[in-house]
Amino acid sequence: MSGLSWESMVAALGLAIPVGAAMWEFGFAGRKRLGYRVQMDTTAKNADTHPHAGVLRQMQQNGTSLLDPSFVLLRIQNSGWTHIDANDYVVRDDDQVGIRINFPGRHVDGMVVTELSHDYLRPCFDDAAGLRMADGQIELPRVPLNRGTHYKVLAVLERDPDFPTGQDFPDPVVVAGIKGGVRGGRIKKTESHTFASRPVMVFIALLVLVAAAQSFTSFTRDDAPAQAAPVDCAAGTLTLSGSTAFRAAVADAAKRYVKKCTDARITITDDTFKGSVAGLDSLEAAGKKRAETTTEEAADTNAGAGGPGLPDRLAFTDGAKGDGRPRLLPRPVALSLFTLAVNKDTGVQDLSLKQLRQIYSGDITNWRQVNGNDVPIHLVSRHPGSGTRSTLVQQVLAGKELLEVTSGDCASMDRGRPGRCEVGDTATLLDNVASIPGALGHSEAGAALTHEGVQQVRISGYPATVEGADAGAYPYWQTEFAYTYGEPPADSVAAGFLRYLTEGAGKDSLPVHGHRPCSELEKPLLCRPAD
Numbered sequence: 001m002s003g004l005s006w007e008s009m010v011a012a013l014g015l016a017i018p019v020g021a022a023m024w025e026f027g028f029a030g031r032k033r034l035g036y037r038v039q040m041d042t043t044a045k046n047a048d049t050h051p052h053a054g055v056l057r058q059m060q061q062n063g064t065s066l067l068d069p070s071f072v073l074l075r076i077q078n079s080g081w082t083h084i085d086a087n088d089y090v091v092r093d094d095d096q097v098g099i100r101i102n103f104p105g106r107h108v109d110g111m112v113v114t115e116l117s118h119d120y121l122r123p124c125f126d127d128a129a130g131l132r133m134a135d136g137q138i139e140l141p142r143v144p145l146n147r148g149t150h151y152k153v154l155a156v157l158e159r160d161p162d163f164p165t166g167q168d169f170p171d172p173v174v175v176a177g178i179k180g181g182v183r184g185g186r187i188k189k190t191e192s193h194t195f196a197s198r199p200v201m202v203f204i205a206l207l208v209l210v211a212a213a214q215s216f217t218s219f220t221r222d223d224a225p226a227q228a229a230p231v232d233c234a235a236g237t238l239t240l241s242g243s244t245a246f247r248a249a250v251a252d253a254a255k256r257y258v259k260k261c262t263d264a265r266i267t268i269t270d271d272t273f274k275g276s277v278a279g280l281d282s283l284e285a286a287g288k289k290r291a292e293t294t295t296e297e298a299a300d301t302n303a304g305a306g307g308p309g310l311p312d313r314l315a316f317t318d319g320a321k322g323d324g325r326p327r328l329l330p331r332p333v334a335l336s337l338f339t340l341a342v343n344k345d346t347g348v349q350d351l352s353l354k355q356l357r358q359i360y361s362g363d364i365t366n367w368r369q370v371n372g373n374d375v376p377i378h379l380v381s382r383h384p385g386s387g388t389r390s391t392l393v394q395q396v397l398a399g400k401e402l403l404e405v406t407s408g409d410c411a412s413m414d415r416g417r418p419g420r421c422e423v424g425d426t427a428t429l430l431d432n433v434a435s436i437p438g439a440l441g442h443s444e445a446g447a448a449l450t451h452e453g454v455q456q457v458r459i460s461g462y463p464a465t466v467e468g469a470d471a472g473a474y475p476y477w478q479t480e481f482a483y484t485y486g487e488p489p490a491d492s493v494a495a496g497f498l499r500y501l502t503e504g505a506g507k508d509s510l511p512v513h514g515h516r517p518c519s520e521l522e523k524p525l526l527c528r529p530a531d
Contacts, residue, residue, distance in 0.1 A: 032088060032181040033080030034145075035190040036099075036174050039152070040073035068159040070106060072172060073114070076140065077150035079190050080182070086142040090177030090185060097132075098142035099176040099187065101155075105163035108133040108155055115152040125151075136160070232504050233261035234496035239286075241272035242279025242316035243387050244425040245336065245444035246480050249513035250316055253506040257497055264493050274424060276317035277385030280483060283315035284325055287485030309486025311494050318387020318478045327486055332527035333502055334480045334515040337445040337464040338388050340457040341430065345437050347373035350458040353475070356396055359440065362403040365418035367438060375438035378413055379403075379420035380429050382442070388426070391478040392442050396459070410436065430454055442476075446514025466516050469529040479527045480515065 044066075076099065078084050089098040111133050113125050124143045125131055132139040138155055159165070176187040240250055247268070254266040272282065287310050309329070318336065321328055340356070342348060346367045351359070358364040359377060368374045381402055382389040393401060406419035410432045413419050418438075423429045426443045433441040434453025441454075445464040448456050456464065459476060468474030482501070488494040500506040507517040518527035 032082050032084055032178050032185070033078070034084060034176060034178045034181065034185075034187045035077050035079035036187055037075040037077070037190050038072065038172060039075050040071060041169070041172070043068060043070040066109065066156075066158050068165070069109070070157045070159070070169065072103065072155045072157065074101065074153050074155070074172065074174075075150055076143075076145075076153070077190070078145035078147055079188070081147060083147055084145045084178060086144050088179045088181075089142040090179055091142070096141055097139040099140040099174065101138040101140070101153075102173040102175070103136050103138075103155070103157055104170040104173065105160055105167075106157040106169055107136045107160060108138055109158050110156040111138055112154050113151060114154045115150075117149045117151065118146075121145075121149065121151055232496045232500045233264065234491055234493040235261075235263035236312055236493035237265040237267065238493045238497055239267045239272060239313050240316065241274075241282045241313070242483075243276045243318045243480070244273050244427070245318055245338070245388050245447070246316045246334075246515070247273045247426075248447065249334070249510050249515055250501075252512065253501050253509040254497070256509065257500050257506060261496070264496070266493075266497070270425075275383065275385045276319065276387035276390070279315035279317060280321055280325060280328060283310075283313055283483055283485055284328060286310060286313050287327060290485075309484050309488045309494075311488050311492030313485060314494055314498060315483045317481050317483065318391055320479070320481060321483065328483045329485075329487060330481045330483055331498060331502065332479055332518045332525065333482050334507075334510045334517055335466065335469070335521060335527055335529070336478050336480050336515050337466065337469065337474075338391055338442060338476045338478065339445040339448050339464040340459070340476070341433050341441050341443060341448040341451070341454040342457055343433055343435075343437055343439040344453065344455050345373060346375060346440070346455075347371075348457065349455065350461055352460050353396065356459070357398065357400065360397055360402055361400060362418075376416065376418040378415075378418065378436050378439045380410055380432045380436065380439050380441040381420060381422050382426075382429060383422050383424055387478060388442050388444065391476065395475045395477070444514060446512075449514065466529070472529070477529065479518075 086098075091098060113131075116122055121143060124141055131141050133155075136157075138153065140153065143151065159169075163169075174187055174189070178185040178187070182188070238254075240254065251268050254268060258264050258266055273279070290310060309327075315328075316333070318338075320330060340351070348367060348370060351370060355364065355370050359370075360379065364370060365377055366374065367377060379402070389402075393399060403420060405422055407413045407421045410421035410423060413421055413436065415437055421432075423432060426447050429441045430443055430447060430451045433439040434451065440457075445456070448454055459474060462468040462474040464474060464476065469477045482498055484494060484498070488498075497506070502518065507519065510517050518524045521527055522530050
C-alpha cells in the first residue's frame with residue numbers, strides 16, 4: 001500500500017462507483033421486484049369545497065348512504081428488470097390470490113380495476129377467482145407482469161364504527177411476495193421520481209465527490225518532475241530577444257517551461273525585446289563576443305568556427321533575416337497575423353489596399369476622404385527594424401516606405417494636422433492609437449483584439465484570419481522565426497526550450513495570443529499559408 005498514491009486511490013474509487021452502480025441496478029436491484037404505489041387516499045370530506053362533493057357524500061351501500069366514505073387508488077407494477085409469472089407469487093398452489101390489501105380502520109364497500117397498461121392483462125380480471133373484497137381487505141389475482149407493466153385498482157371504503165371520527169386513517173397494508181425477488185421477495189412501496197431514485201442519487205453524489213477530489217488533487221499537486229526531468233528540460237539561464245509582437249506568446253511559454261523545468265532560468269526584459277532586427281543584432285553580438293573571449297583552441301570547437309552554437313540565447317523575428325548574418329540559423333515557429341488598428345473616432349472599419357497605400361504615402365490625410373469622420377489622420381508606426389513595420393511595407397504597401405516622421409513624440413503631435421510618429425514597441429503603439437484622435441497603427445492581431453480603445457480594420461473586406469490568409473485574400477501576415485547562433489548543443493537550455501516551443505506543450509501558448517503553430521499548417525517547414 002505504500003506505493004499506492006492518493007490520486008490512484010481516487011481514480012480507483014471513480015471506477016468502482018459506476019461499476020458498483022451497474023451491478024446494483026442490473027444484478028441485485030434488477031432481479032424480480034413487485035411494487036405498489038398509493039396514488040390517491042382521500043375522504044369525501046376532504047373534497048367539501050368542490051361544487052360536486054355532495055355526489056360523493058350521497059354514495060350508498062345496500063340502500064344505505066355511506067357515513068364517511070373514502071377512496072383509495074393503488075397502482076400495482078413490475079418495478080424490476082425481469083418478468084413476473086403467475087407461478088412466481090409466494091402462495092399455495094391452490095390459492096388464486098396473489099396480493100392482499102388491508103385498510104385498517106375501514107372496510108371495503110366497492111372496488112374496480114380502472115387502468116391496465118396493456119389490454120392483454122384484461123383476461124386476468126375477467127374471472128372472479130382471485131379478485132374479491134371482504135370487509136377491510138381486497139384480494140387481487142396472481143397477474144403475470146412483464147417488465148414495466150402495471151394495473152390500477154380503485155376502492156371505495158367506509159369508516160369502521162369503532163374507529164375514532166376525525167382521525168386520519170393508517171396507510172393501506174399490502175401483503176405479497178415474489179419468488180427470487182429483492183429483499184426476500186416482499187412487495188415494495190415505490191415512489192414517483194422526477195429525476196432519479198434515492199440509490200441513484202447516492203451514486204451521483206459519490207461520483208461528484210470523487211470528481212471534486214480528482215480536481216483538487218490536479219490543482220494542488222506539484223507538477224515539478226519528481227526524479228528524472230523530461231527530455232526537453234535543460235539546466236541553465238536562457239536569454240530571449242526580438243519581436244515585441246511575439247513577446248507575449250514567448251513569455252507565456254517561458255513561464256510554463258521554468259515551472260516544469262526547475263533548473264532552467266529564462267530572461268525576458270524590455271531591453272532584450274526591442275524588435276526583430278534588434279533581436280538579431282543582440283544574438284549576433286553575443287555569439288561574436290563568445291568567440292572573441294575564448295582561446296584560439298576553444299574557438300575551433302565553438303560556433304565562431306562552425307562548431308556548437310550558443311547554448312543560452314534565442315532571438316525571435318517577424319519574418320526571415322536579411323543577408324549578411326551567415327551564422328544565424330532559423331527555425332520557423334508560428335504563422336502570425338498582423339492587423340491595422342484605428343482610434344474609434346475615425347469612423348472606419350474597412351480600407352482597401354489602394355486606400356491604405358494612399359494614406360501611408362500622404363495622398364489621403366483626412367478620414368472623411370475614405371467616408372469616415374472629419375478627423376486628420378495621425379500615423380503611429382514602429383521604428384525601423386520592426387517586423388510588423390517591415391511586413392506592412394512589403395506585403396501591404398507594395399514595398400513603398402512610409403512618409404517622413406513629422407513628430408519625434410507621439411504625445412506632442414499637432415492634433416489639428418495630419419502627421420506621423422514612431423514608437424519602440426507594440427504596447428506603446430496601441431496605447432497611442434487609443435489616445436490620439438484619428439490615429440492609425442499596426443500590430444499583431446491578438447494584441448489589438450484585446451486592447452481597449454482601438455478597433456481592427458479589415459483589409460479589402462477581409463479580417464485578420466488564417467482562413468483569409470490561406471485564401472490569399474488577407475495580405476498582412478508573417479512567419480515567426482526563432483534564431484540561434486550556430487547549432488546549440490542538444491542538451492542546452494536553448495535547444496530544450498526551442499523543442500518545447502515548436503514540438504512540445506509550449507506550442508499551446510501560441511494560439512492564445514493569435515499565432516498558429518507551424519506544426520498545424522499544411523507545410524510546417526515553410527510555415528506559410530497554403531498556396
